[in-house]
Amino acid sequence: MNRFRLSNLLPVGIFVAIATTMAFGLQRDPKVIPSMLLDRPIPKFELPALSAKQPGINSAKFGPEGLVLVNVFASWCSSCRYEHPFLMNVAKDSRFKFVGMAWKDTPDHANEYLSTFGNPYSAIGVDESGRTGIDLGVSGVPETFVVDRGGRVRLRVPGPMTPEIWKAEIEPIILAAAKSP
Amino acid sequence: MKFFQNVFAVSAVLIFIASQAFAVLPDEVLKDPALEARARVISQDLRCLVCQNQSIDDSNAPLAKDLRVIVRERLSSGDTNEQVFGYVVSRYGNYVLLKPPLQTDTLLLWASPFIMLVIALSVAIVYLRRRPELEASDGIDPDEPTPTNDLKVD
Amino acid sequence: MIAELGHFALLLALMTSIVQATLPLYGAQRADRGLMALGSYAGVCSFVLVAISFACLAYSFVISDFSVLLVAANSQIAKPLIYKITGVWANHEGSMMLWVLILVLFAAAISIFGVNLPETLKARVLAIQGMIASAFLAFVIFTSNPFIRLANPPADGNGMNPILQDPGLAIHPPCLYVGYVGFSVAFAFAVAALLEGKVDAAWARWVRPWVLVAWCFLTMGITLGSFWAYYILGWGGWWFWDPVENVSFMPWLAGTALLHSALVVERRHALVGWTILLAILTFSLSLIGTFVVRSGVLTSVHSFAEDPARGLFILMIIIAATGGALVLYALRIPTVKGGAPFATVSRESSLLLNNVLLVVAAATVFIGTFYPLFIDLIGKDKISIGPPFYNRTFIPLFIPLLLSMVIGPFLKWKRDDLKPIMDKLSWPMRIAMVAVVLVVVMTFGKQIGTALGLGIAAWIIAGSIWVMIRRVKLGEVPFDQSLSLMKSTPRAYYGLLLAHMGLGFVVGAITGVTSWQQENILSMKINQTTEVGGYKITLKDVAQVPGPNYDAERGTFQITYNERPLTVMSAERRFYPLQKVQTNQTGIRTNLISNVYIALGEADNSGGWTVRLYYHPLAPWLWIGGFTMALGGFVSLSDRRLRVGVPKLSRRPVPTKTIAATT
Numbered sequence: 001m002n003r004f005r006l007s008n009l010l011p012v013g014i015f016v017a018i019a020t021t022m023a024f025g026l027q028r029d030p031k032v033i034p035s036m037l038l039d040r041p042i043p044k045f046e047l048p049a050l051s052a053k054q055p056g057i058n059s060a061k062f063g064p065e066g067l068v069l070v071n072v073f074a075s076w077c078s079s080c081r082y083e084h085p086f087l088m089n090v091a092k093d094s095r096f097k098f099v100g101m102a103w104k105d106t107p108d109h110a111n112e113y114l115s116t117f118g119n120p121y122s123a124i125g126v127d128e129s130g131r132t133g134i135d136l137g138v139s140g141v142p143e144t145f146v147v148d149r150g151g152r153v154r155l156r157v158p159g160p161m162t163p164e165i166w167k168a169e170i171e172p173i174i175l176a177a178a179k180s181p
Numbered sequence: 182m183k184f185f186q187n188v189f190a191v192s193a194v195l196i197f198i199a200s201q202a203f204a205v206l207p208d209e210v211l212k213d214p215a216l217e218a219r220a221r222v223i224s225q226d227l228r229c230l231v232c233q234n235q236s237i238d239d240s241n242a243p244l245a246k247d248l249r250v251i252v253r254e255r256l257s258s259g260d261t262n263e264q265v266f267g268y269v270v271s272r273y274g275n276y277v278l279l280k281p282p283l284q285t286d287t288l289l290l291w292a293s294p295f296i297m298l299v300i301a302l303s304v305a306i307v308y309l310r311r312r313p314e315l316e317a318s319d320g321i322d323p324d325e326p327t328p329t330n331d332l333k334v335d
Numbered sequence: 336m337i338a339e340l341g342h343f344a345l346l347l348a349l350m351t352s353i354v355q356a357t358l359p360l361y362g363a364q365r366a367d368r369g370l371m372a373l374g375s376y377a378g379v380c381s382f383v384l385v386a387i388s389f390a391c392l393a394y395s396f397v398i399s400d401f402s403v404l405l406v407a408a409n410s411q412i413a414k415p416l417i418y419k420i421t422g423v424w425a426n427h428e429g430s431m432m433l434w435v436l437i438l439v440l441f442a443a444a445i446s447i448f449g450v451n452l453p454e455t456l457k458a459r460v461l462a463i464q465g466m467i468a469s470a471f472l473a474f475v476i477f478t479s480n481p482f483i484r485l486a487n488p489p490a491d492g493n494g495m496n497p498i499l500q501d502p503g504l505a506i507h508p509p510c511l512y513v514g515y516v517g518f519s520v521a522f523a524f525a526v527a528a529l530l531e532g533k534v535d536a537a538w539a540r541w542v543r544p545w546v547l548v549a550w551c552f553l554t555m556g557i558t559l560g561s562f563w564a565y566y567i568l569g570w571g572g573w574w575f576w577d578p579v580e581n582v583s584f585m586p587w588l589a590g591t592a593l594l595h596s597a598l599v600v601e602r603r604h605a606l607v608g609w610t611i612l613l614a615i616l617t618f619s620l621s622l623i624g625t626f627v628v629r630s631g632v633l634t635s636v637h638s639f640a641e642d643p644a645r646g647l648f649i650l651m652i653i654i655a656a657t658g659g660a661l662v663l664y665a666l667r668i669p670t671v672k673g674g675a676p677f678a679t680v681s682r683e684s685s686l687l688l689n690n691v692l693l694v695v696a697a698a699t700v701f702i703g704t705f706y707p708l709f710i711d712l713i714g715k716d717k718i719s720i721g722p723p724f725y726n727r728t729f730i731p732l733f734i735p736l737l738l739s740m741v742i743g744p745f746l747k748w749k750r751d752d753l754k755p756i757m758d759k760l761s762w763p764m765r766i767a768m769v770a771v772v773l774v775v776v777m778t779f780g781k782q783i784g785t786a787l788g789l790g791i792a793a794w795i796i797a798g799s800i801w802v803m804i805r806r807v808k809l810g811e812v813p814f815d816q817s818l819s820l821m822k823s824t825p826r827a828y829y830g831l832l833l834a835h836m837g838l839g840f841v842v843g844a845i846t847g848v849t850s851w852q853q854e855n856i857l858s859m860k861i862n863q864t865t866e867v868g869g870y871k872i873t874l875k876d877v878a879q880v881p882g883p884n885y886d887a888e889r890g891t892f893q894i895t896y897n898e899r900p901l902t903v904m905s906a907e908r909r910f911y912p913l914q915k916v917q918t919n920q921t922g923i924r925t926n927l928i929s930n931v932y933i934a935l936g937e938a939d940n941s942g943g944w945t946v947r948l949y950y951h952p953l954a955p956w957l958w959i960g961g962f963t964m965a966l967g968g969f970v971s972l973s974d975r976r977l978r979v980g981v982p983k984l985s986r987r988p989v990p991t992k993t994i995a996a997t998t
Contacts, residue, residue, distance in 0.1 A: 012661040025708040026643045033276045139230040234577045279721030294699040294728040320747030
């Protein structure tokens with residue numbers, strides 16, 4: 001009790017460890033969960049077309065057709081409206097196929113949404129029950145998946161797509177895919 | 182792995198048996214009571230992904246309802262409890278389990294309460310041993326006033 | 336105008352707090368009586384200024400001044416007055432104002448009532464409190480300013496989250512904050528003692544009432560929060576191990592340890608180092624709680640708007656306060672004189688065991704709360720830790736504590752023997768055994784866990800009452816002698832009785848509810864009858880009922896028991912059009928032994944409504960127990976021996992007195 005003991009430093013030491021963890025923790029978002037599909041083959045699914053004008057989705061056809069971007073959206077989702085103008089822009093890019101999936105939405109509502117705000121997709125599937133979304137590990141909209149030539153999921157972007165995310169994460173994949181034949 | 186889970190479950194006094202409770206809608210309930218009971222237990226251990234901190238059994242959210250229905254479908258088609266958990270985990274990851282899995286990076290988690298108890302008790306014992314020698318004397322009755330205890334008003 | 340006044344008062348308060356934080360400390364170092372006394376004046380000044388500031392904010396809410404951003408974001412004209420007032424603290428900025436108000440209130444209380452504190456100690460305590468107040472005032476002013484104005488005030492505000500518009504929610508935060516912030520006093524005393532270089536019995540006698548106050552309010556706050564969750568969320572749950580619940584529970588556990596540890600310092604001048612460490616730990620846990628709720632570091636039902644920048648500020652405060660205190664501890668604790676020795680079996684050592692178990696329990700909750708964060712940082716996995724984890728770890732840890740808490744009060748200080756104690760406790764043991772056997776028989780041997788749980792509850796309740804019975808020698812001496820012993824018993828004993836018994840109630844209630852609750856979820860049409868827990872329940876009517884800022888659908892139910900009509904209950908589902916949020920007002924009928932609980936769901940397609948009915952046996956005792964514990968604390972507070980204005984100790988030698996004559 002009357003000598004300085006190293007053990008008296010233990011509380012400070014433990015505290016320093018805890019404080020450091022908290023400080024790093026501030027930079028993370030606890031709500032974003034990683035996708036289970038990364039570097040795995042895209043699950044098999046087939047979704048009916050939204051209208052006669054465009055085909056539906058068959059995931060077995062991904063891969064051989066080249067790079068595919070799947071954008072999961074819904075007419076009731078406000079963040080989807082936020083990303084929509086940007087999506088209309090990237091739709092013009094021919095280096096990949098841009099496919100839309102209406103999640104937990106009815107064909108009528110999805111049609112209305114797209115005719116009001118524009119249709120960036122070359123094919124659209126309707127997942128009314130939401131089961132396909134669950135198979136993809138979707139927990140909210142919007143989400144965007146990047147599927148490469150081998151049919152593997154390379155990236156999943158949760159939340160609305162922004163130019164920053166596009167430039168930082170998706171562009172590199174597109175460029176790499178363009179290089180290898 | 183399972184051994185540890187059993188040890189913990191057994192050594193815990195089973196006061197907190199999985200409580201019957203909470204949020205299933207009437208149209209989801211399975212006809213077979215045994216299957217339904219399993220469904221409830223499994224649902225209580227699955228996290229609602231779009232809520233802040235609830236199980237799918239407790240939650241009103243549409244995604245929670247979808248998962249409740251899926252759990253029942255899998256059970257009805259003959260899956261074991263493990264397989265049902267596996268189905269959901271393969272889609273959403275370990276995050277969806279309210280009981281953290283026992284794996285390498287969670288060993289510390291499960292062992293730490295016991296380890297901390299051992300350490301704390303050891304510290305206490307060392308502290309007791311380091312006390313100066315106590316002369317042979319009787320204990321002090323708590324009701325007897327000690328110098329600090331006496332509050333005679335001047 | 337008023338908002339500017341409030342803002343100005345806040346800035347002035349920051350200045351007086353800085354003065355309070357620095358000059359008295361310097362004064363104590365130099366034995367400068369003027370500077371030391373300045374601490375008290377600064378303390379009272381800060382309080383008056385913050386009170387003015389808070390009043391200005393409250394005024395802005397009450398008159399619905401939407402030019403103040405906070406009011407526009409959180410209030411609406413149609414809101415009932417009481418919720419306009421409680422809405423002041425139902426948001427981040429306002430709740431921080433409340434936090435700071437209580438902080439400076441405690442400092443002012445020490446300034447005014449601390450007449451008998453040694454000057455240097457008082458100056459140092461006030462200085463530490465001033466430091467904490469300055470830090471949080473700076474936090475409010477620079478990152479969470481409630482007085483920001485809007486250039487174009489809207490005609491009406493955004494309203495308050497409907498879930499918060501509830502009387503239970505009104506008192507829950509202030510109670511909790513008095514608890515959290517109250518532990519700052521113990522913290523300040525601990526750091527001041529380290530600075531002084533000594534801890535004596537007078538110090539402990541000074542600290543204990545403040546720890547008790549904080550503990551009582553924290554107990555009430557947690558109990559209220561649990562009860563509120565029970566009746567508003569509609570699932571009949573009362574504790575979810577949600578991170579924000581956990582961060583209120585951890586200071587409670589550490590605070591309980593602190594309370595008992597301070598007792599040992601006061602009576603026997605032992606466990607000094609532990610007590611100081613616990614005082615630092617408890618307040619640090621309060622600070623971590625504030626951090627967690629406001630930084631977005633953990634997901635929770637409870638979080639205020641998450642802002643990592645604010646989180647960083649609070650983390651800096653925590654590093655300075657806790658880190659500084661712990662460094663000081665390492666450096667100075669060797670100079671603080673050690674305490675009187677005690678044997679391995681003694682009241683001191685049982686309280687040491689109590690400390691150990693409570694701290695490990697708190698550490699377990701801590702690990703469960705923060706491990707997901709840790710895993711996220713070291714790898715790619717994200718995990719969840721929910722009730723299944725805590726049930727398997729916290730409960731086994733807590734059981735030894737529940738068993739030993741009955742034995743402790745019977746042990747003598749310094750040295751005792753276990754065998755005669757166990758003989759003394761033969762009656763509580765018998766009662767506990769009977770309880771276990773009864774339940775085993777009643778449940779045909781199928782629910783051993785329940786039997787053990789109720790046995791433990793009986794052990795605690797009987798053991799607590801037994802303390803009094805032995806003290807007044809009931810049955811051993813003539814009854815009127817017992818009666819006079821009862822009258823002369825210090826209130827602290829009654830406090831112990833109530834507080835420990837309360838915990839016994841809680842243990843019993845948890846066991847009963849978890850083991851025996853019944854549920855019935857079905858679709859009901861008008862005049863349909865169903866049954867739960869032996870009660871027959873008929874849906875009589877579903878009506879649309881408008882409210883001040885909501886529309887409600889109210890179901891009216893007739894309850895019958897044994898063919899006799901008992902009562903009429905109603906359960907509502909409310910929709911708030913402004914926020915587009917739905918809430919539940921469940922119908923609960925209690926006979927104080929069990930609850931019948933009804934929640935009304937949505938109308939379904941077949942002309943009926945989804946109704947959830949529950950029967951919760953022993954549930955009321957959960958909250959009765961919680962409030963009993965708090966009551967025990969308040970009764971202890973009223974003990975004359977704990978009066979804060981206690982005069983200096985008599986220097987005359989103390990003659991030994993018999994028990995009967997002890998006042």
